[in-house]
Amino acid sequence: MATRVEQLLAQSVADSIPETPHGSPSIAPSLTYSESADDETEIEDPQQETRRPRRASTRLIVQSPADIQRITGETTSQLVRRCCGGGCCLDLEARRKEGVEYKSVDLPDNEAFRSLLLRIDEVPTRLTNIADLPEQTAFLYPLRKPSSLPSPRGSASYLGVGGDSVVDTSDAEEVLQKLSLEDLDTTIQPPSFVQPHPPHHVFPARIYNCRELTRPGAEKRTFHFDLDVTDYPPGEFVDFKVGGAIGVSAPNNFKDVEEILDLLLVPRFLRDKPVLLRTTKGRWPTVWGDDKARELVTTRRDLLTWCSDIQSYPPTKQLLRVLGEYATEENERQLLLFLCSAEGQGVFCDFRTGPHISILQLLHAFPSAKPPLDVLLSVLQPLMPRFYSLSNDPHDSFEKTADGKQRRLIEIAVSVHETADFRTGTRTGVGSGFFQRQALKFLEARERGEKEPDLYIPMFKGLMANPLAKEFVSDGPMLLIGAGVGIAPFRGFVQRRLKTANCANKVWVLQGVRDSLVDELYSGEWGVHEDEVKRVVESRRGPGRYVQEEVKQQADLVWYIINSVDGRVFVCGSSKGMGEGVEEALVEVAMKKGNLGREEAKRFWELKRDAGQYIAETW
Template sequence: MTATEIEYRQRDELEAQAAHMAVPEEPRPPHGPILEVDFTTSSPRSRTTNRPRRASTHQVDMARAIHNLLGDSSSTNLLKAECCGGGTCCRLASSSVLSTPPSPSLQPIILPDNPAFRALNLQLSPLTMNTVLKDTCALVEPVTVEPLPKAHPPYVSTVKTHPPPFVTPHPPYEVFAARIHHTRALTSAGAEKRTYHFDLDVTDYPEEGPGVDFVVGGAIGVCAPNDHAVVDKIFDVLAVPAAARDEPITLHTRAGRWPTIWGDEKERRLTTTHRELLTWTVDVQSYAPKKNLLRVLAEHATDECEKKILTYLCSRQGQAAFCELRTGSYVTLLQLLNAFPSAKPPVEHLLAVLQPLMPRFYSLSSDPHTIKCAHRRIIEIAVSVHEEDDWSGGKRTGVGSGFFERMAQRYLQGETTVHIPMFRGLMQNPLAREFQLDGPMLLIGAGVGIAPFRGFVQRRLQNATCANKVWVIQGIRDSLLDELYAGEWGADEKRVKTIVESRVGTGRYVQEEVRNQAELVWFVINSLDGRVFVCGSSKGMGEGVEEALIDVAIERGGLRQEEAEAFWKNKERSLQYITETW
């Protein structure tokens, strides 16, 4: 049976179903002739039949039912062609498109029965095996991989400890292996988030020119790899033989920057291995899946139901389900492979559609020029471990924070040569660039966002002309568990720092203390060279502090709401109000 015949059959079945669901027929008056127009002659003709006519809702129900199955854009425009990211099309679909159940005569989808698929929470109604899918995304061409020529010199991979040489931060420099000089936990057992402090030895970091150095308020970039255990699990699910994972290959890219981080967009031929590429160049967990990834899985799925579901997610009819998938919690590559076990695409196909693995940036938590350590050059950073619920019932950490925690555990267990692949950050915090000015400074932060302030305070308290010109408002959950760098800010720590605890005592938040200290805030921001700096999570803390600052401007400055918002916008443009949130 052809696709056209199937479509007509589906239309007939849905019309019968819609007629059954329609409201009762309206009786037509039995007397009097009925005037009709003969469309072949455009002339009126009369008839005296008493055939009752259907209510108008019948046509609406039938059109909607046909749209549910065939996605005919000519009948209605219930879904957008592309995902907006905000879940709007999901709400439209849940209120209209998915309201009519499919006909019982249509072949149902047999859903995969595994925890990974159930955790996706896909809304697949009214999808059936008979559904004709339209406007599926195109299949991306895979990257080209060739065996290494026999005459090629032996290739030694550094996948376990360091990225391959083609992963460069900014030419002509390479990623530097900074040895962990010391590490320690900043939080106590029972804290909601684990935070570690790291002393990194950068004594041998290459010079980049006069005036280029690690500075207070600066940052470093870290090339964190995917967890080696996760990479092995992906290979296992894809049934890649152990020998093939580390066999040297030639990678041929025709354009673009990948698999480098920065550099020119050009054609490349690189010697590497599948394990190196999957470990250091593509992100397998930080981004919501795109349609081109689902399309690759659909192309290689051998189970027809799994293929249908994956293709549906790539089509216009499946736009609502795709939006739900993207706007929910992040779905990892490993979860998708376990959810659709018959889909085992070659690694080259996955490399072509996965997002590049980008470096993570961390602010320095001290003034590099004040650290003295036996003729060694040390920089300090703090890292909080980010965790999410995993489909398998446990927790999974972020790429960067999980890598740092694994390195900290190795060091604390006795390893003496643990290295962090890093490079000097290309950008500095705006406050670092303006730090030479000695105006008053108010630092507002929560969690690990307080770490960069430590260096500012250390520098300020060493300068006699800056006395009584620096204040810190630090938000924490419980001072006994997660107060970072307690007692390490200098001799005047208690005088310059205010601690706000959200989980003990009165349970106050940072933004409440900002309103409480409205006089100080207004003094700092209106002083010559005065600055207010906010650092931490944008959700909750960042949004709350912004609202509190607007309230301060309304209270102390006598401004209206719109004027207060414009006031802080102007201060932001003049680098007096600086935010670094994530």
Template sequence: MLRPMAIRTKTTSHCIPEEPPVDNISPRSAVPSLTSNSSADEEEIPKEPRRRRASTVLISQNADDARRIIGESGTRLIETCCGGGCCMLAPKADSQSFEYVPLPDNDAFRGLGLNLGQLPKKLTAIHELPPKTVSLSPVRDTKAPAIVGADPDERPFNPAVDQSIDFTPHTAEIDEKLQHARTPTSSEHPPKFVKPHPPYEVFSAKIFNTRELTRAGAQKRTFHFDLDVSDYPAETGVDFKVGGAIGVQAPNEEEMVEEIMDLLSIPRVARDRKVLVTTTSGRWPTIWGEDKPRSLVSTRRDLLTWCADIQSYPPTKALLRVLAEHTTDPNERKILTYLCSAEGQGKFCDLRTGPHLTLAQLLHAFPSAKPPLDHLLAVLKQLMPRFYSLSNDPHENCVPVKGCSRLIEIAVTVHETESWRGDRTGLSSGFFERQARKFIAAEKRGEKPDLRIPMFKGLMSNPLAREFISDGPMLLIGAGVGVAPFRGFVQRRLKSANCANKVWVLQGVRDSLLDELYSGEWGVHEDEVKKVVQSRTGVGRYVQEEVVAQKDLCWFVINALDGRIFVCGSSKGMGEGVESSLVQVGMEMGNMSRAESEEFWRLKKEAGQYIAETW
């Protein structure tokens, strides 16, 4: 009789090699079971460890094994990842208690975007109150000496001598000419101690003409300015250059300054009164003065208008700590202190990376916070100058019969950000737009406006000015207002017949009918030297895509004797995109790998043949 055969199954588990059985397993080495026995009198039966495949190796069985492998604790890993100060590093106490804190009921606080629930009662690592490095005191003694080593412009105010101050810098040769000229007011020109380009003072440039370059319906507004620099004082070894950039010391908006003084409850009679400003250290409020204690005379309005940036930077813990220290409402104090603590680090990061904030919004959000102005000035950022590239050849003078002998031209695009009151313009671009609107409105009324721009020449050593040459092929790639300095390049190059066929422009715009800048103002050969690339109409192509399409031209220019490729515009998208396109051109035209092409363009940048000025 035949014996029945075993049925084969599809599994292959019987073929997997296993570790040999372990004999004499001690009960102490067995992993304890998580299930409890029904009877305490029953003896625990040790279980054999789960058998593993012989091809696997057990490297971690518990937390100690993991620490030996990692080499550092989990908290240390988080600190290495984010650089410290992360909200995940906040101490977590098991016995931490929380409380509900009523939130300020106003639009400014809701605009902060803080989603606060219950706040912990106990806070740790609260930011220390910053030292008070600035003090304001009444001017009583008119003969009080200045601090030893102070600049002449930093002496205490003497009403017997300083009845009027001429803020406009000028040389002895033009003193007689300026005797009858209008002196700019303190709202038009910064105090003399504000020197972004020491030892030279800020120059009050008169707006000779202004116009809007973009048309109605454009996504961004851009204005052109002609500034009269006929009387600009001579500075040794420095002159306006093609592609150079001027500095503009734009003030804070008058309405915003007035609003902040209202929120701080500064009496109106004291806002324009002379005060003695004493600092313990630092450069403030001179911008680039020596780092030293100083004593000077100014007014509260001038300090807020010209020396403190009240809208461009996200809030710091030092600022919030000062607000918390001088807040009378206990709930507002708890919220501000929470944002300055380790437990509130996450919400503080949300505050800095969320909607764009201004000092006025913070004071509206916490209405009981009324810190002294001097303590507030000690934690606010210095109001710094903004730089704008020249959009013309500065060596071309205007017609003298029109009232000036030398003009410089710039183009300014107005930047807007969302705020709790709607769209808000940038500090400097908003100032330019307000001046342009006033000028255009005055001309429509038949008036001759006298509006000023506080500016200075600077060193004229930005990349575009430094690397410009008068010969050799040149490819200019720009988008938006970044194309403005190239207009001066073309004006200079087209003066020479030998250079007429050696300059090309790739201009990126959204819609040429709305926002093409300086259309028809590039010279007689404009159609031959410039190509406009539209991203929102027609085929829809970005300027970086046109770079690849013009790869033959790019490769010719960069390999020619004295060849230059200039790129100017926003670094977000456009600047990075153009560089990536140039790398692709090198790969296709030079038969290079990506790494070789990136190295090729890096060497061209070091040699001054590939120049990128982005922001």
């Protein structure tokens, strides 16, 4: 016997022409249609893969027992046997064991160490289960040109590569050509071996224009970028799509990289000098390359700038073990080894879940720890691309320059993410911080009178099967729900819809903001019918309401759209607060309008998600 949910779904498919919502009057905005609009459809990629579920854009820290061992230094079985899960290991007094001798340790006297908030008074004189020193997988060797003198090994010339390593060759010129830096400006783009995935190459897109979308007083600054992709390399089988995303290979802050090299005592004359990198296994320093050994020529600065993440991940026991191994001050070494031991597990757990800690902060906190750069690179996490949704219709975005040339532009919006910093109070994320630095440089250059500042964004066509772009269609009613920068891709949806609208082609936008006077993104830029298309919900101005409350208020509209042929409900924004609240509001709408129980209502939206009618892209 068919369930109530299945009956509702069958009925929604059978209704070829949905009825206009009725009952209590809805305060939903209406839509004015364009009689002259063309009925266009999205051209699907010829090699597009079949649809599959995808995680939200969150950073996954642990997904296997190997990840747990990498972070904690213990296997899952060891951790389960020793930990009861009650949090008693965080109790300083409870950690003391009878018969165990403790001693005082002088704590480093610097602001960086104090900012770690380590609750350490005394440590055991004998530590057990100290994490093993991790395997070194990256090795740096100096390059030495072959001598013009006869080779002592006979007719074959050779190229010495650090230590006792020797590379035999019958043609020194050919070897030198392979072991030389590529002619690439790595101040604006990463080395070519950081290629995200064939055939996608990182392309330095010039910033054509930039402006700040938020006003003074907004909690988060948001910048809009127009990127010139006219000269994007041809030959790739995908194009920019409405609601799609681009990948950005954002570098670490150049100042932070320089400071880390200073703290590690890497001589300045060596930082940009060609060096041979040999890896024994893994994907690093590529992004999604094969797991294999590699040999390539690069520089120390490029590896630390483009290939290793120096701030996004909490420190692991492997990283602390390396710092402890190379710490020359005994008190620093004891503290670091304590954090890597079974006795220090509680402090370590508290340490990882406390203030956001970067490798730069650790090097300042334990100033005598100066591991070799290649040893440090072996334990740092790879620097991964960041993805940003397009905020325009890329099929119809061109600009004519003063010299009459036509440039193709794509547009994105980036909100600056900030976390605590031990020196400046706050610091920005890798991606958003890079965008903010580029934006401020651009705006300053424009104030100086420069018409085309020489600034770039290293980007590539997004590899992800972006659900927003994948499920966008030119027919059927559509409800777009977003808050913050999550509203950006919907601007492109509306631009496309208003050009292809017909009598059955409706679109509504529910935009959540804190205060429309300071952080309403793209106000006045949605098209000629913006007032009829978009409703803004303010949480910190006037009576104060959240977008999920407006979803429940618009129950008739939601139910009409989701049960229409080709009807779509899109949700985009932060999963905390907005995403969770909207999901709960949609469940309540289904309970009210469909006369369903809570579990049936949840199942209803799950089936709509599987059918591609309910799409939530949250992070």
